[in-house]
Amino acid sequence: MSEAETEPLIAIYYAAPTLLAPTASPFVLKLLTYLRMTGLKYKSVHTLKMSSKGKHPFIVYKGKEIADSTLIIQFLNNEFNKDLNTSLNAVERATSLAFQRLCEENLVWCVVHDRWIVNTDAFLGQLEMSNMMKKFMSFYVSVRFRRVQQANLHGHGIGRHSDEEILQIGKRDLTALSNFLADKDFFMGSEPTLLDCTSFGLLEQIIECLPGSEYEQFIKEKLPNLVAYTERIKEKFWSDWKEQCAQKKAKHVNQPKSDKEGETLEKVKVEGQNGSGDAYAKSSEEEDATVQEKKTTGMLPVTDS
Amino acid sequence: MSEIQTTRGDDPDIRVFYFSPTLLTPSGSPFALKLLTYLRMTGLKYKTFHSLKTSSKRKLPFISFKGKEMGDSTFIMQFLNKEFNKDLNSSLSSVEKAASVAFQRLCEENLYWCMVHDRWTLHTERFLEQLVMHKFKKRVIAAYALVHFRRLQKANLYGHGIGRHSNKEIFEIGERDLAALSDFLADKKFFMGSEPTEVDCTVFGTVEQFIECLPGSKYEKLIKEKFSNLIAYTERMKEKFWPDWREQCAQKKIKQKSESQPKPDKENGTSKEEAKGKDQSESADDAQRLSVENNTTDGEHTHASRDDISSENEPILTQ
Numbered sequence: 001m002s003e004a005e006t007e008p009l010i011a012i013y014y015a016a017p018t019l020l021a022p023t024a025s026p027f028v029l030k031l032l033t034y035l036r037m038t039g040l041k042y043k044s045v046h047t048l049k050m051s052s053k054g055k056h057p058f059i060v061y062k063g064k065e066i067a068d069s070t071l072i073i074q075f076l077n078n079e080f081n082k083d084l085n086t087s088l089n090a091v092e093r094a095t096s097l098a099f100q101r102l103c104e105e106n107l108v109w110c111v112v113h114d115r116w117i118v119n120t121d122a123f124l125g126q127l128e129m130s131n132m133m134k135k136f137m138s139f140y141v142s143v144r145f146r147r148v149q150q151a152n153l154h155g156h157g158i159g160r161h162s163d164e165e166i167l168q169i170g171k172r173d174l175t176a177l178s179n180f181l182a183d184k185d186f187f188m189g190s191e192p193t194l195l196d197c198t199s200f201g202l203l204e205q206i207i208e209c210l211p212g213s214e215y216e217q218f219i220k221e222k223l224p225n226l227v228a229y230t231e232r233i234k235e236k237f238w239s240d241w242k243e244q245c246a247q248k249k250a251k252h253v254n255q256p257k258s259d260k261e262g263e264t265l266e267k268v269k270v271e272g273q274n275g276s277g278d279a280y281a282k283s284s285e286e287e288d289a290t291v292q293e294k295k296t297t298g299m300l301p302v303t304d305s
Numbered sequence: 306m307s308e309i310q311t312t313r314g315d316d317p318d319i320r321v322f323y324f325s326p327t328l329l330t331p332s333g334s335p336f337a338l339k340l341l342t343y344l345r346m347t348g349l350k351y352k353t354f355h356s357l358k359t360s361s362k363r364k365l366p367f368i369s370f371k372g373k374e375m376g377d378s379t380f381i382m383q384f385l386n387k388e389f390n391k392d393l394n395s396s397l398s399s400v401e402k403a404a405s406v407a408f409q410r411l412c413e414e415n416l417y418w419c420m421v422h423d424r425w426t427l428h429t430e431r432f433l434e435q436l437v438m439h440k441f442k443k444r445v446i447a448a449y450a451l452v453h454f455r456r457l458q459k460a461n462l463y464g465h466g467i468g469r470h471s472n473k474e475i476f477e478i479g480e481r482d483l484a485a486l487s488d489f490l491a492d493k494k495f496f497m498g499s500e501p502t503e504v505d506c507t508v509f510g511t512v513e514q515f516i517e518c519l520p521g522s523k524y525e526k527l528i529k530e531k532f533s534n535l536i537a538y539t540e541r542m543k544e545k546f547w548p549d550w551r552e553q554c555a556q557k558k559i560k561q562k563s564e565s566q567p568k569p570d571k572e573n574g575t576s577k578e579e580a581k582g583k584d585q586s587e588s589a590d591d592a593q594r595l596s597v598e599n600n601t602t603d604g605e606h607t608h609a610s611r612d613d614i615s616s617e618n619e620p621i622l623t624q
Contacts, residue, residue: 053469071474094485098407101482105414105465155464156414160362165380172406180403 008041010076014057016046018126020209022244026108027069028057030201034073036237037192038082070104073194084194092188096195099180099187102173103202109158110170111205114213116141116149118163122211128246171218177203178223185232192236200233317350319385323366325355327435329518331553333424335417336378337366339510343382345546346501347391379409382503393503401497405504408489408496411482412511418467419479420514423522425450425458427472431520437555476523479515483524486512487532494541501545509542 012035014028023029035042042059051058051067058067061079066072077083085093115123124137153159158166177199186192187199203226206215219226234241321344323337332338344351351368360367360376367376370388375381386392394402424432433447462468467475486508495501496508512535515524528535543550 055466055469068470090488091491094489095404095407097481097485098404098411098489101415102407102410106410151460152464152466155461156466157364157461160364161377165377173410176403176406179399180407182400 008043009061010035010040010042011045011060012042012057013045013047013049013051013059015048016128017244017246018209019128019246019248020126020211021204022238022241024123024126024205024209025056026111026198026202026205027055027104028201029204030197031057031059031069031072033200033233033237034076034084034194034197037084037197038076038080040076040080040082073197084192084197087191088188088193096188096193099177099195100198102176103198106158107170107173107177108202109153109156110166110173110215111202111210112149113153113158113163113166114170114210114215116146117153119210119213120146122213123209126209126211128248167214170215174206174215174219174223174226178226181225181229183225186229192233196233200230204230204234317352318371319344319349319351320354320369321351321366322354322356322358322360322368324357325436325438326553326555327432327518328437328555328557329435329520330513331547331550332366333432333435333514333518334365335412335420335507335510335514336364337510338513339506340366340368340378340381342506342509342542342546343378343385343393343503346393346506347385347389349385349389349391379413382506393501393506396500397497397502405497405502408486409504409507411485412507415467416479416482416486416511416515418462418465419475419482419524420511420519421458422462422467422472422475423479423519423524425455426462428519428522429455432518435518435555437557479524480527483512483515483528483532483535487535490534490538492534495538501542505542509539513539513542 012028012031014023014025018024021029022032032042032044050056052065053067055067057069057072058065059072060066061075066075085096088096120141121138124134124141127134127137129137150159158169161169181187184190187195203219206213207219207227207230210216238244321337321340323332323340324334327333330338331341341351341353356365359365360374362376364376366378366381367374368381369375370384375384394405397405429451433443433450436443436446438446459468467478470478490496490508493499496505512528515522516528516536516539517525519525547553
């Protein structure tokens with residue numbers, strides 16, 4: 001458990017929680033789940049500032065930035081002598097890596113496509129922010145961010161397919177995950193391994209954070225073992241799931257500024273091993289996100305009822 | 306070895322369009338090699354066209370089937386499976402089929418990009434040397450490849466995400482994937498067991514590029530030193546489905562006017578010498594046509610001439 005004296009050495013940077021999840025990013029959720037699985041202490045810093053590779057998450061450890069969740073995990077494994085895959089043999093490790101690639105290099109793009117091209121409004125609805133901010137985000141997403149994601153999808157290749165074909169690809173991957181998991185507790189057996197961080201991070205986004213999507217419907221109707229699986233992981237490593245999500249705020253004119261997407265101030269959350277820290281402190285150490293977000297905030301937080 | 310049969314005069318319905326063969330391989334594209342291997346594995350008859358024109362998805366290969374164009378090797382195979390009632394995975398359990406899909410994603414959505422990175426940002430000249438074409442066209446293609454196509458691929462690499470890493474990081478990612486393939490294959494004859502299945506088309510198509518078609522690269526060295534079971538595996542696949550591998554590669558032309566140009570032999574070794582010998586009797590007039598020199602008409606496929614191609618005036622790469 002973290003105490004006031006021992007500041008965690010690992011600071012993770014990612015965008016603020018949404019109403020439905022501690023993070024909207026499958027890679028951030030993967031990294032946070034890894035940290036909880038290994039028991040490493042960390043603190044979260046909410047920011048829209050991107051890593052040197054232009055993505056989230058990234059960490060700062062002893063003053064050094066490390067980007068890319070896989071590279072971060074490899075680094076932390078080395079630094080702290082951790083290995084979540086000790087129980088696996090060579091064939092199992094190989095299979096584990098293959099499923100990691102399925103999740104991170106293919107299925108995740110189906111989520112990106114659904115979230116940023118098909119059902120963007122559903123995603124924006126999950127963000128805890130003022131009406132004004134929502135309008136701005138909606139505009140910013142449709143003009144700029146969607147274009148960025150379209151270029152990414154096109155570069156990857158999957159964006160060249162029709163919506164129906166992309167859906168087919170996603171369903172094929174989800175079916176493979178479900179068939180491989182079968183009736184096991186965790187992906188590689190009765191104990192969680194590194195693959196579970198990736199697969200939970202992604203599946204959770206699909207099951208809970210793509211509300212109304214065809215993927216959500218498909219999983220709930222045809223692949224219930226995946227739903228049960230995510231519940232199992234949450235029970236084991238995310239007992240404070242609801243507290244880690246963004247909280248809907250009541251309308252209050254004179255409330256001090258607090259955590260919101262794109263806020264000028266950032267929240268530094270000090271978390272212990274179980275992620276149960278609830279000490280909030282305003283931090284001025286971090287440079288804020290993009291200039292646009294900065295400019296449009298400044299109004300007092302009000303939320304939808 | 307399975308018998309490959311066709312009757313002459315047959316006009317197969319499946320027409321496969323892909324970029325031309327290289328000196329080292331029937332196709333420099335893992336997806337075209339995957340599709341061709343699938344067609345050979347299933348015994349389906351097909352006709353090949355060498356084309357720079359891409360599908361509506363702006364990629365190669367694509368097929369034309371009874372006048373309908375179809376892109377993406379995976380969708381093509383799914384379609385052909387249904388159309389011709391083929392299933393190369395019938396012997397697999399649902400867990401094995403799932404693992405198959407995972408390894409297909411590893412090859413096609415990750416490892417493939419390591420190859421693209423090596424070929425189009427690090428060692429493009431080596432790849433261009435593998436293409437056989439008339440000198441002038443080669444210069445045009447080289448200029449296009451180095452300026453425009455490389456920029457396209459860099460944008461693709463960046464969009465995919467892998468292009469944001471350093472060269473060293475990308476190599477390590479590729480190394481991990483190759484290690485996983487090698488470990489999973491272990492001492493099995495084919496990827497999922499003693500019989501070939503659909504994923505062998507993908508694994509063979511991808512790994513073959515790393516072994517033979519990135520000459521002088523760190524990957525080639527790595528595989529030879531650490532993952533030799535992958536090399537034996539590709540040899541087995543070639544023996545079973547590509548006994549005409551050498552004939553399907555591009556054949557080097559010899560100029561009849563002067564002595565053959567001394568070209569660096571370091572990539573090709575004996576295959577180039579064999580090809581040179583084979584070309585001695587061929588006419589230099591064929592240089593401007595899409596040629597059929599390395600066609601084996603006894604095989605299950607025929608290479609079409611330029612006139613057969615139904616597309617408009619697209620620049621066609623000749624051999």
